[in-house]
Amino acid sequence: MQRVTFEQAWQRWRDEREAQLRSPEGFLAITGLHWLGPRPQRFPGVPGFWSTGPDGAVVDLGEGEWLELDGVPLVGRHVFGHVDPYGVIATFDGGTVEVADRFGTPVLRPRQPDGPFLRDYTGTPTYAPDPSWQISAVFTAYEKTRPISVGSVVEGRSSIIDAVGEVAFEIGGRPQRLIAFDGGDDELWLLFTDETSGVTTYAACRQLAVERPVDGRAVLDFNRAANMPCAYTIHATCPLPPASNHIDVLVEAGEKTPPRPPAD
Known part of the structure; x- marks a missing residue:
């Protein structure tokens, strides 16, 4: 077996790192950071009205709107509950959305493969x-x-x-x-x-x-x-x-x- 040199191992790490940065689901694809509150709000590019309350993060999806979580379609009202910092990722037509906890408050972070930070990354x-x-x-x-x-x-x-x-x-x-x-x-x-x-x-x-x-x-x-x-x-x-x-x-x-x- 051919021995991997220090330079080769480093280059492999760099290639993997760049692949992560350029991923359409990575943090460069995030297009917004939205803090949820008690009043339902609609955010750009994301289906539904979002809020938080005693039961945690909630989305109310209108007619014709949908999300998918772990392969299960979501319609109407869905309670995400009290998410942790790692959160959950739901998909929709045209992108994904992360629902996670930051500093004790639920946040919403949509991702799109043509997001400006990812699109312009060099x-x-x-x-x-x-x-x-x-x-x-x-x-x-x-x-x-x-x-x-x-x-x-x-x-x-x-x-x-x-x-x-x-x-x-x-x-x-x-x-x-x-x-x-x-x-x-x-x-x-x-x-x-x-x-x-x-x-x-x-x-x-x-x-x-x-x-x-x-x-x-x-x-x-x-x-x-x-x-x-x-x-x-x-x-x-x-x-x-x-x-x-x-x-x-x-x-x-x-x-x-x-x-x-x-x-x-």
Whole structure:
């Protein structure tokens, strides 16, 4: 079996990442971010009147309108209930719509394959892959998860994320320490800024998935530092890293700031 080189593995990751970004069902396809309230409202490009109440998110579909959820057609009134942050996706003629919770409030995010952010996307620039940015780290797990309140790109909104421990490492002889969150799929999830933030990389933060540490050791491959959805679209609600999650050197690896043309 032919051995996969570092460059080949990185390029495979880049190809998969670009495919996700260009997906007609991905976050670049989102055409709106609508907060549901008690008064039924109709939103552009989405069937039905939407509201929320004691039973959670509700849609009232008019005559001839329909949605489909998990292969089941919906007509008339449908109660989605109290959705979680991952939400549910319903389809309709011409697109899909996500119903999810953000900061304790149900939101509606329609997606269309010809949405302006997806239509005008031209690719994400990156630093050249460099094996020296694969940094060894020591992971110290907390005795139990610690709920941490973090800010958001949505003004005045914050969220709680479970922190599972901290990673400690050095770059150029300078010690660094980042709070790590549960990334699911047996991974750690890091949110961080560094001295390139707002210069060559997205100002708010970048993210990094890290394979679950073995015997307290982990490898942080900053070549795979990726932008958050808010770097690409105004219809995102990304969390911000804790103030302590700043790397005080130039992390010249991973994704750079993408071009983001204004939406129609």
